[in-house]
Amino acid sequence: MFHRLTAHARFHLPTAAAAMGVGLGMGMMNSSRPSEAQSGVPSSLIIPEKQPKIMNGLKIFSGNANTELASKVAELVGVNLGKITVERFADGEVNVMVHENVRGKDVYIVQPTCVPVNENLMELLLMVSTMRRASARRITAVIPYYGYARQDRKMAARVPISAADVARLLEAMGVDRVIAVDLHCGQIQGFFGPRVPVDNLDGGLVGVSYFGNMELVNPVVVSPDAGGVARAKKFREWLVGKEGIENVGLAMIIKQRIKANEIDRMDLVGNVSGSDCIIVDDMIDTAGTLCKAAQHLSDHGARNVYAFASHGLFNGPASERITASALKQVVVVNTTPLPANCVGNEKIKQLDVAPLLAQAILNIHGKKSVSQLFN
Numbered sequence: 001m002f003h004r005l006t007a008h009a010r011f012h013l014p015t016a017a018a019a020m021g022v023g024l025g026m027g028m029m030n031s032s033r034p035s036e037a038q039s040g041v042p043s044s045l046i047i048p049e050k051q052p053k054i055m056n057g058l059k060i061f062s063g064n065a066n067t068e069l070a071s072k073v074a075e076l077v078g079v080n081l082g083k084i085t086v087e088r089f090a091d092g093e094v095n096v097m098v099h100e101n102v103r104g105k106d107v108y109i110v111q112p113t114c115v116p117v118n119e120n121l122m123e124l125l126l127m128v129s130t131m132r133r134a135s136a137r138r139i140t141a142v143i144p145y146y147g148y149a150r151q152d153r154k155m156a157a158r159v160p161i162s163a164a165d166v167a168r169l170l171e172a173m174g175v176d177r178v179i180a181v182d183l184h185c186g187q188i189q190g191f192f193g194p195r196v197p198v199d200n201l202d203g204g205l206v207g208v209s210y211f212g213n214m215e216l217v218n219p220v221v222v223s224p225d226a227g228g229v230a231r232a233k234k235f236r237e238w239l240v241g242k243e244g245i246e247n248v249g250l251a252m253i254i255k256q257r258i259k260a261n262e263i264d265r266m267d268l269v270g271n272v273s274g275s276d277c278i279i280v281d282d283m284i285d286t287a288g289t290l291c292k293a294a295q296h297l298s299d300h301g302a303r304n305v306y307a308f309a310s311h312g313l314f315n316g317p318a319s320e321r322i323t324a325s326a327l328k329q330v331v332v333v334n335t336t337p338l339p340a341n342c343v344g345n346e347k348i349k350q351l352d353v354a355p356l357l358a359q360a361i362l363n364i365h366g367k368k369s370v371s372q373l374f375n
Helices: 067-077 117-133 162-173 186-191 204-212 226-241 288-299 318-323 354-365
Strands: 058-062 084-088 094-098 106-110 138-143 177-181 198-201 220-223 249-259 262-269 276-284 304-312 329-333 348-351
Touching (some): 058 354, 067 106, 067 354, 084 117, 094 117, 106 117, 106 354, 177 354, 204 304, 204 329, 220 226, 226 276, 249 288, 276 288, 288 318
Parallel strands (some): 058 106, 177 198, 220 249, 304 329, 329 348
Antiparallel strands (some): 084 094
């Protein structure tokens, strides 16, 4: 038996601006371009009409991990998704076959290394290798979610630094550049050598636009731990600077962890009484810590508790925990597909990161700055 992905999808929208007519946030079709409040797409990322010659030599391919996102990115960039087959042989081995010429092309491979992590990682490695052997001019791995990112240092004796080892594997296969979204820690960029630049895009830009269109009362941005204060601070600054929301507070929860996914106690630094709180983190895994943090804020008088994270993994009992929690809404972006048990959860909202990825690809291909997207 083969498990096969054949990316032959073709799009005929004349411009990327017209491509925004599809409902990007939740994949809903719409006859007109959605507003920022509907899609969570900042107006700065609504891609203008492009000259066809700019697209010459640019190819976008996808593995099995998130084909819907890859299709949206290709559509917004203004190219057809590349023709590629990713199969499973009877023994589980991955087989990759590219069905079009990539010699001398600028190739972008969209493949988050989410669940199943090892299968998706192997697909990515072999796709990069295939493009290199096919003489692509430049190969960029677009990894919206970088698996193994939490193993970024030695937490005990005789354990690997897996985030660095994944970087070495990608380099060995011949990748030239990496685009990621909200790496778990910034130092992962340094795990790649100087010949492989890493663009770490901030998914918070999409979330800020969404929350900026809400009627928040005395908003407070909350970091769920000391390590996330910088992320929460930036989110707060964007709410003030980009969305014009005044008097946005900042708070932090200090947690003492017994072991992975288990918290002993929490202490709140800051005042959240009567406020709409937004817990900002990079990812939501089993949601145990998040739900405890939401209850802690509610116990301290928070009016409503929201959460934003770039990566909604929602493993194990995450969906059930969120449903039963004090959280009013959990907002994530579609760096990974939404698990089936979360699709009908009314508390979970998924925004679209495709415009951000598409604009980053266009800027890189056109030799323009990527950092200007966030300034």
